[in-house]
Amino acid sequence: MGTEIERKFLVKGDEWRSLGVAEIYRQGYIANYNGRTVRVRVVGNQGYLTIKGLTTGSSRAEFEYKIPVEDAQELLETLCDRPLIEKTRYKILMGDLIWEVDEFSGENQGLILAEVELETEDQNIDIPHWIAEEVTSDPRYYNVNLVKNPFKP
Amino acid sequence: MGTEIERKFLVKGDEWRSLGVAEIYRQGYIANYNGRTVRVRVVGNQGYLTIKGLTTGSSRAEFEYKIPVEDAQELLETLCDRPLIEKTRYKILMGDLIWEVDEFSGENQGLILAEVELETEDQNIDIPHWIAEEVTSDPRYYNVNLVKNPFKP
Numbered sequence A, B: 001m002g003t004e005i006e007r008k009f010l011v012k013g014d015e016w017r018s019l020g021v022a023e024i025y026r027q028g029y030i031a032n033y034n035g036r037t038v039r040v041r042v043v044g045n046q047g048y049l050t051i052k053g054l055t056t057g058s059s060r061a062e063f064e065y066k067i068p069v070e071d072a073q074e075l076l077e078t079l080c081d082r083p084l085i086e087k088t089r090y091k092i093l094m095g096d097l098i099w100e101v102d103e104f105s106g107e108n109q110g111l112i113l114a115e116v117e118l119e120t121e122d123q124n125i126d127i128p129h130w131i132a133e134e135v136t137s138d139p140r141y142y143n144v145n146l147v148k149n150p151f152k153p
Helices: A015-018 A069-078 A142-147 B067-079 B145-150
Strands: A002-011 A021-033 A036-043 A046-052 A059-066 A087-092 A097-105 A112-117 A131-134 B002-011 B023-032 B035-044 B045-052 B061-066 B083-094 B096-105 B112-117 B131-134
Touching: A002 A015, A015 A087, A015 A097, A021 A069, A021 A142, A021 B035, A036 A069, A036 A142, A036 B145, A046 A069, A046 B096, A059 A069, A059 B067, A069 B061, A087 A142, A131 B145, B023 B067, B023 B145, B035 B145, B045 B067, B061 B067, B083 B145
Parallel strands: none
Antiparallel strands: A002 A059, A002 A112, A002 A131, A021 A036, A021 A087, A021 B023, A036 A046, A046 A059, A087 A097, A097 A112, B002 B061, B002 B112, B002 B131, B023 B035, B023 B083, B035 B045, B045 B061, B083 B096, B096 B112
């Protein structure tokens, strides 16, 4: 297993868009239960099944497994809460960190979030100038909560 | 994915015990949410992650994946509801059907259940004479419910 340590931010301007490589992410939640989430994701021709524990600070237990894309599609269609989350993820390398900027579509159109995964909770990071307010601890921006309460700009 | 079609029964006597090959099963539930369950199981040196949909009649969508046993142990210890389910499963071949007899220990000690997996809901089966009452539709005997409401003989 891993522990995911992650900080999350809002984004300003448009410059980030030209810095990254974009891929479409489609995901849904089989369960959001006792602080645990079970997520299905499709990226390209690969499916993923991901279990996460309760978030404490910016850390969270995470177990991720590759699954056949056909299974993932079927799980999304038949066993996930509505609406599904659809977003374009831009991966941007800055120094030795990978920033992931998610531009949401569908029900959450208009929302853009940047995430960066860290080695330790107190790791110093250089914040790119296209990064705005930090929202790491704001549950409104958890993807699982964007299902029931989509973002309204 | 598969559809699991299964009938479940109580058991009488002790004869079944000598007919099967026994293995220890340890399992728990990460989620029991909107009729979907996410189960972790350890059998021998193998871990399994299993997602099941709502039961209709004796059928249920089922997606099962092998995962490393170390992950499964950690999921059982840290992300599953208490108590865990512990049972010895006897697999018994009768004709072309495999009967699975589960003898529960731990919180559900005293409970013995037999299950048989079918190809179709209306498949004719020969019922062994050590099989008693059918409990397919009785939610008290769903393993996920035996976590919160253990069997009391």
